[in-house]
Amino acid sequence: MLKYGIIGGNENALEFIDAADISEKWQLTAAFTETAREMAAIREKHPETVFFSDLNAFFKSPNFTTVFISSSSPNMRHFPQIKQAILAGKNVIVQPPALTNPTEFKEVEQLLRTHPEVHFFEAAYPLHMPNFQNILTAVRKLPAIQGATFTAMQEFPGYDDVLAGKRLQGFTPESAGGALQMLGLYPLYAAFSLFGHPSNGNYFATAINTGADGLGTIFLTYPAFNITIHIGITTDSFMPSEIYGLREKIVIDNITELRLINHYDADRQNHLLNTITYENRLTGEALAFAEILETPNDPQNRLRYQTWLELARDVNTTLFHLRTLVGLKFPTDV
Template identity: 40%
Template sequence: MNTIYIASPNSLHFEQAKQAILAGKNVIVEKPAFSTPNEMDEIIELANQKQVFFFEAARNIHEQAFKTVADFLPLKDHIVGADFSFMKYSSRYDQVLDGDEPNIFSPHFSGGALVDLGVYPIYAALAWFGMPNESLYFAKKIRTGVDGFGTGILRYDNFDVTIRTGKMTDSFQASEIYLTNGTLVLNAVNSIDEAVFHDRAHVQREKLNVHQLENPMVEEANDFAKVIMNPTDRELGTFYEEWVELARNVNQVIYDMRKSAGIVFDADKK
């Protein structure tokens, strides 16, 4: 076995990934890969030193539907703003209401809504629009000290992206990207199977050719496998470097958002 998939509670990812890399293994780490930018930087540097691969398993950016939307989007100066939403009630929130502290809602295990469902819209924003100038988060904290629900704002030069995420309620709201000539409506950003552009100038609707595979994990797995099986391929190497840099940026944005909301993990104190 030369590749290890890590899907333990968030706070355990760093040490487990570090030990695997030191043993010469490639690592695929479930999102969010790490709790802090320091952890992320150390793993990236260690993977480079040991000449193995580190992947963050954020599957939405590897789906063809996601890439179709990216190809459709105009230059950033034609973007007015965006509103991304991903909220889903977690049955483990019932445990919080009963007085318990499950790991996905625990600061000891680097839990909360932002570092779970919120990872998908943040990945979408950074993959499509780049690194924001400022990242803010207004959280509804729960008894354990992490966020159960929240609204984030990513500020760019000429537009903002609003992100709503939560695990203590459900959302049925579409995600939208506002352009100078219309609005692109997505059924989701975590798993896109419908995308419709409402062209204001021509008063018409254009349906993008997007769909989901029966197994939503296939495209991500294929991307990772190509890199692992072809370590000297320059084009694949470029893709890999882009994924790593995107993972680093997403980690930094999440960290900045947490700090703006006063959400502190045990990992922050190390």
């Protein structure tokens, strides 16, 4: 069993704890929480967990080798926490977005080079779902790609308060929030995993009253096709995502949840591409990261890890490029 600690006790943190339990690969041994509510939520199912209110003491604990950083700490706090974890010799799993700009990412990579025993994962959970592997296999079999349209739009909790004038975390530039940063990275991960890095990218955003991007459309240019990505955190969309082959089409119900995948062949016959789905959507990443950490020197695992790290770098660089195009600046930008 891999012993891990967790920072935060929000809904996402509890979701990862549940996924880790389901995987039977992880054991929660330590938690850093800032509120009694977070502590109580974790203690309810894991009373044996050692709790910390001091982050330095938490990272000095010998009771765990990996830390999961959830978004209960604002996104901008991820960077110093990641650095502190690496310096303490802890593997790091971070709920996206892990880092806010390429400068931060470069510094993390420099730390990783000086601590080669440590692994850093940005937990882009859809990539580790079985259904994503089915999509990847189907795309590779297509004789040609004509393009794709992805949609990731979900109204985030608290938007009514934002409309009333409040500046909530996740909805403001000062909290490194907005649609691109909070939700857009997932379809970017999907696009880069399926089609590689684009030759160019553009972004058209609709601002909300906080100055952040509430809605937007990303255009990715490839040598032989284009990809359009619709994102938003101020409204819901039920429009599916589609990948266009020559005479075939892959239809995905939700690019971040991947519950239903259909492949329409050249005769317009539908073939269901679903396999197993996990009750907890984070189970796939819990299993995947555990496999890397259990046998880090396995050649295949080293290749997988390096691929994920490069993918995280590409997504981080593209997010920064796209928000720069529309004038979105975060306090962390140099």
